[in-house]
Amino acid sequence: MSRTDPVPDRPKGEATASTDAAFTALLEDSAEELYESAPCGYLSTLMDGTIAKINTTLLTWLGRSREEVVGRMRFTDLLTVGGKIYHDTHYAPLLSMQGSINGIALDIKKAGGGRLPALVSSLTKTDSDGRPLLIRTTVFDASDRRAYEQELLRERQVAEGARRRAEEDRERLQEALAVLQSSLLPAALPPVPGMEAASYYHTASPDRLGGDFYDLFPLDGKRWAFFLGDVCGKGPQAAAVTSLARYTLRAAALHDPDPVAALTTLNTVLHERYAAGDPRYCTAVFGVLEPDGDTVTVQLASGGHPPALVLREDGRADYLPTPGGLLVGILPTAPFTPARTVLAAGDTLLLYTDGLTEARTGDQRELFGDDALRDFAAGLTHTGPQQVITAMTGLLNSFGDGLDDDTALLALGVPTNRPHPVSDTPT
Amino acid sequence: MNPLTTTVQETGTGTVLRVAGELDYSTAAELRQVVTGLTLGPDRPLVLDLGRLDFCDSSGITAFIVARNHATAAQARITLVNVPGPVLRVLHVTGLDQVFTLEPGTDTRNRGAAGS
Known part of the structure; x- marks a missing residue:
């Protein structure tokens, strides 16, 4: 297929001749023409700054005639006020010391009032003895470059602003979450005469609001309610x-x-609010405490919640069964199971959520379970609510990542008659 | 981890939905989607066969409630069969054993009684 080769080999001399012809055409420009129409501004000034020579390109940028400028204006007359100060304090001293200065950004003042961002370089011409004769200066139009720099700067400011706003949004969100979370739990449990109360809340995930709740509050001066x-x-x-x-x-x-x-009212409210669409419900134990002399009567009811544990002063730990109480909110009417007990000195009622009993333990990742909880609690019967919560908190911590749910604990007890609750350790 | 699998079988007397594997937060939505897509009615009851359910948390319980609401809206009966011991325990604590009809059930696949 060499017959149709589109680029046949040519003798080398032919190519050289063609290039020479192109150069010749370019070199028709005289040195004068090149000076006047160069793509940059040229000017020559006397040592006092008086402009002696200036090219057409720069005159066009300035919007001035040669007669206005040559012999009548100094280089600094072409600069803005800021440019003039920079020239006098930096540009001129450096030029005087070094004999040359390169690529300094200065703003040139146009006749019409506008300004031209420029990059300016100067070189001092000296005589044979090294005395300065005049200054040759080139001026490059830097408006594109300046616009590019400003665009970069603007983008950086935009990015900086976006980052700052994201940071502020994050802080506001965390603040809102903290306020909301604190509205779900009491800041502190109120004192109940003749009783001691303690609580603990384990958050499975710090940035997800939990779904467990508890409270303790006075009803009428003689009775207190808890849930x-x-x-x-x-x-x-x-x-x-x-x-x-x-x-x-x-x-x-x-x-x-x-x-x-109380649970029936909650059931009605939740069912009415969430009947349509995504089912939302809860389990809950609600109770009333009524101190009477040395004892406290507890009346409570459960809706689908694991049974409360009662730790007796004599070393027993038993569940207070509330079978048949239904999850709160799933049906328009629901059965709730009441139960009653009396707490004497040294007895503690422990309420918990199923994060505790459903924690995974051991190599087999088995549920901690009701029996293990009762056995653990039986070892705490000689303490009091605060010590029970402390021991339970230790238990929760020992589960490590086997505890993947929020867990709430509330212990209500009657302090023991003994001045200091000490264990019956045999001596 | 056994992923959740659901199998729907239409029988002459209704719909059997077999649920196997682990039913938790990440898989419960799948069961909810399957169950709410079933056509039920007064003469098309729903049987949920839980015989091969290995794990069920509160999200799974919510899925059962969604199934019940879907069946109730269609005036269909809903029955849980072959309920494994741990799930039975949760249904008991939450009182849901009164809401669902529970049957030991060997009717869906002649499998043994409820799990562990």
């Missing part, structure tokens, strides 16, 4: 249910403190 519950799910939707449940129970208790009545 502890667990909303299904996690995150903002669960937190909204938690908030609704907490404040509904508080309000319901003031209206009618009967435990079954």
